[in-house]
Amino acid sequence: MTTHNKINPLGPGYEGVTGKDLRFRDVFRDTLRAEMNRDQDVFLMGEDISGGFDRDTKEPLDAWGGPFAATKGLVQEFGPERIRDAPISEAGFVGAAVGAALTGLRPVVDLMYFDFVTVAYDQLLSNAAKSRYMFGGQTRVPMTLFARSGAGTGHAAQHSESFYSMLAHIPGLKVVVPSDPYSVKGLLAAAIRDDDPVFLVNDKKLINLTGFVPDEDYVIELGKGRYMQRGDDVTLVGMSYTSIVCEQAAAQLADAGIKADVIDMMSLSPFDEDILLESVQKTNNVVIVDEDTPRASMASEFAAVIADKAFDYLDAPVKRVTGPHSPVPYNKGLENAFMPQPEDVVGTVRNMLGRD
Amino acid sequence: MTTHNKINPLGPGYEGVTGKDLRFRDVFRDTLRAEMNRDQDVFLMGEDISGGFDRDTKEPLDAWGGPFAATKGLVQEFGPERIRDAPISEAGFVGAAVGAALTGLRPVVDLMYFDFVTVAYDQLLSNAAKSRYMFGGQTRVPMTLFARSGAGTGHAAQHSESFYSMLAHIPGLKVVVPSDPYSVKGLLAAAIRDDDPVFLVNDKKLINLTGFVPDEDYVIELGKGRYMQRGDDVTLVGMSYTSIVCEQAAAQLADAGIKADVIDMMSLSPFDEDILLESVQKTNNVVIVDEDTPRASMASEFAAVIADKAFDYLDAPVKRVTGPHSPVPYNKGLENAFMPQPEDVVGTVRNMLGRD
Amino acid sequence: MEISKEKLEWIYTTMYRIRRFEETMLEQTFKGNSMGVTHPSDGQEAPPTGICAHLTDKDWIGSTHRGHGHCIAKGLDTHAMMAEIMGRATGQCGGKGGSMHIADFSKGMLGANAIVGASIPLAVGAALTAKYKGIENESVGVSFFGDGASSQGVLHESMNLASIWKLPVIFACENNGYAEATPAWYSVSADDIASRADGYGMPGVVVDGMDVFAVYDAAGEAVARARAGEGPTFLELKTYRYHGHFHADDPKKYRKADEEEHYHERDALTNFEKRVTSQKLLSAKKLKSIRDSIEQEMLDAVEFALSSPMPDVEALYSDVYVNYSNPILGLR
């Protein structure tokens, strides 16, 4: 057990709390378990989440522990009714989850790779996100979905997407993007307890990272960002894995005497306008870093909000550092070039501040 | 036959051309016909586009002329092989169109209402948009899709979407948004002749409008915007139907002595950065008008590009006038409030210029 | 199957209510009082009625763009329905949904749905809730959809899910022969859509959807199976819509007169009347008094709707979320 002493990344109220350094994947699973224990109406659905069944006994085998081992051990604990293994029918079982949410349960859907959300896109957009509104507020859709995004693992064009901006675009849906073990615990719990549909996008590059996690039960309010570190010269805005890229860039910039505010957005819809504006009003310079492709992206959105509401405070053009407008390539060298790197951020900041 | 004398809306080269005032819907159909005559590999696919079949003779009846009468008369001319009526299987027939495009044809798919694209989203994003890239450039996907977007006709939440920003986000796909009979002729022809997948989004509010159309065969280069009118005080950026909203706003502003550049983007991916920057460098003020919901939208994208590349020319914050972050409501009063109105644009400009 | 007198009265009341609601709603649409497109279901009264006769408020149904009949059979209030179609604040969805999105969760009605096929898995989800809570015996899911919708992949996914999970679901395919103007013989690669049930390990039954007694019997078995935990059933109800696809559609452009006549001769209401009076199950007088009360109900519903207020413009921004920390308002 360690005590956390960096103030900002956990937000106010977490000074001196006790906790442990834990792996992202373990925190993810433990949070699922805790929420399932907390509320009998919470159940999980997804492909291979009970990991096969014994041919003779029909008992679940938990061979894989679910995709990325997110549900390892849970089927033994909660049984196959609450860890419900689904055929490869994303539209069907996301739709069934919406139906279950409309009739009193709180489904949590594991969509495995983020890319597969396109197969269930209509159920998500036309049913999950719209039911409350188009039925005049008479119902709610308390469901959570999660899936793994991001390049960096050699999975190529159809298993490496980060297009969370498309989900954040959808009215009626909420979108959160944890960036470390602390945030995934608080955001996943908040998502499951929330009465609206929430999509949690989980970059693959985070899954094996370790970080400090308070012992206590907590939620992170949806729509809140946080400072990962403070500095007066420039604001770096990250989301999901690019929050780590921003921290790495900030460390390099610090060596050059440039001090950065690093913001981790944590939520994309709703999102924390206040933290963006507060920081930019102080630093007068901003770079938004996003692995998603650039056009009509969350990077564009944050840039637009800043260009509107913090316009008078800006000393320089609003800059975005993003993936290219292309699918994700297979070759590792190309894949690395696809992802925003700390060096790209550093170069942009140096240019911006005229410190080449 | 009339001769067109406004220079800008048709772009350079169209001074004094001969043409006619025609309805949008008629131009749409005539362009389809012309492209089908031009190229035997072009065929159309969609629900109800041959409008039923005689029970006894099995002959197509063309009862509706296709959705919004876009294909009226074509099945008689080209037969049911080239005007291929499809069951309600959007994923299936969009996928089949991709397969046909990969093997030598040039399919044109009528998706009826824009909202239905979500049902075929995976085929569009994972197959149509990615095939060329992930197969290393060895193939091309020369297909065109079109569908009707927009609120204003009492079709409510699931038949009124304008989320073209999500399509423009997708690398590998092109997106065009005609705003009058002139632009639909040139853009539809260009889309069908283009070797990449192109989605043409067609606001319902345009379908019965009339406008000047040159007689000659022409294409509008994908990725080019145009000036609808010129003025020095402010830039109004429209796309699809909001280009008309911008023109109406500009007329009201002119009465108050404010002169606007009105830009009709016409293409969203690729899009015309140059025209945006050129205009803003002159007017120093910009308002982007979009019926799509605001978050991570094309309005955000244009704002972000301007805040980056025309930053030094801006006299005021970059403003967006968009639909709310909500589904489209049924009630007419609410629906009107949903859509950006000329008055909203005028109010924003007056505020911006301090001319209340 | 034995039917009680009360149930017979309910069936007639329901079918007549559907018939007259659609006719009244069409009249109002043509007068310009509806705010959007409407899809009438008259002619198709038997399927929703014969099926919902077996259901209570705890059972759930999913519906379609042609949903008024399903709503009425599931017990929704025709005043609130008419007000919704007229976009009023007193409407079932406060005027925000309209004809294609009428819902009443208190009545087990999951909503009409305007994306063809999209409501099918919702009924599967409702059945999943019932199974999860161990209340299959009192809560089943019924998914209504058309012949056109049968071509949507999500139906097949839903059938497979319902079957492997043995969920209490009834797939109620109202085959009225057309999807818009497209005939089912063109778009469906099977003589009977119900024949597909076989491949999903569930019974598939072809039912005369113009005969409410036939529907009642078939649905009774299906619902009993579901309540007993025996899993899903597929019913194909061969029926006919009397009007066009939507209010302004003229079906004569793509349907033949003899076909229309054929179905009108087998009209669900007329034949019900003949049967119950000839078998002396209900009196002609009783039937007339039911009709009279419905006529009055329709007058009242129109009056209620027309005199109801429009929603406030603030309604535009509410109900997108249960709670949300960013403003919903557009950027203006």
Next chain:
Amino acid sequence: MEISKEKLEWIYTTMYRIRRFEETMLEQTFKGNSMGVTHPSDGQEAPPTGICAHLTDKDWIGSTHRGHGHCIAKGLDTHAMMAEIMGRATGQCGGKGGSMHIADFSKGMLGANAIVGASIPLAVGAALTAKYKGIENESVGVSFFGDGASSQGVLHESMNLASIWKLPVIFACENNGYAEATPAWYSVSADDIASRADGYGMPGVVVDGMDVFAVYDAAGEAVARARAGEGPTFLELKTYRYHGHFHADDPKKYRKADEEEHYHERDALTNFEKRVTSQKLLSAKKLKSIRDSIEQEMLDAVEFALSSPMPDVEALYSDVYVNYSNPILGLR
């Protein structure tokens, strides 16, 4: 069905090439020379071989994440395949696709596809092109997919489309009993997936997918039907993958030893060898010489791949479009 000696040699060469390619590719993956995840198809040699034996470069196939066997059977070059898996510029897709996206349009191979089910309608589209151009007799579409993919709605949409349009398509379902760790008996609501074909108006045939002769015969009929303009056929090929779902998966965690043995006893290669030698169709010497040449081919393929250059970083920005006026480069 009669098989020529040349064809028998081709079949053995192809099956052995698939077997050894997968084993070699796995070795290379474990050495860290592959750049991503790989899904071996050894054990499943008979279905692609027995089917593609009837095809030419003008016929089209759609494939899956487990696509190496399909590629090889369709005549793709193993050097370029191995190079692709190693992410090299000389790879089939210039190193941009990888194991799950190998394609060769010059060979009628529409590409491996990593979205389960997503390639099915592509083969339907290829068949549509053939029908449109009146060349069904020389160009049919074959869609390969697994038991897991059979639960995707797009399969059913594709079957319906192919049937009503009478397209020259073969739906080739390689049922290897598992989708990842999930057994087909859990996820599929039919004893035989092929039984679903009935509901789509096409023949459905269950085939022993470990016996290349059985596959050859069934596919021969299906392809002949397609070429004759008689429409689609559904083949369910019962088969087995010898390795795990992907290179790092241990199938012993979810499959029983007796089951694995059962299939290994029926190994497609061993049994082919026994049959052709005992029936004196091919000599043991001939078989050995085929094996030897393949062994050399594999050594060469690995050597070729390992010594090939990586793509230039500019390749990141090319091939997104045929032409595009905005820069593709990221915002940096």
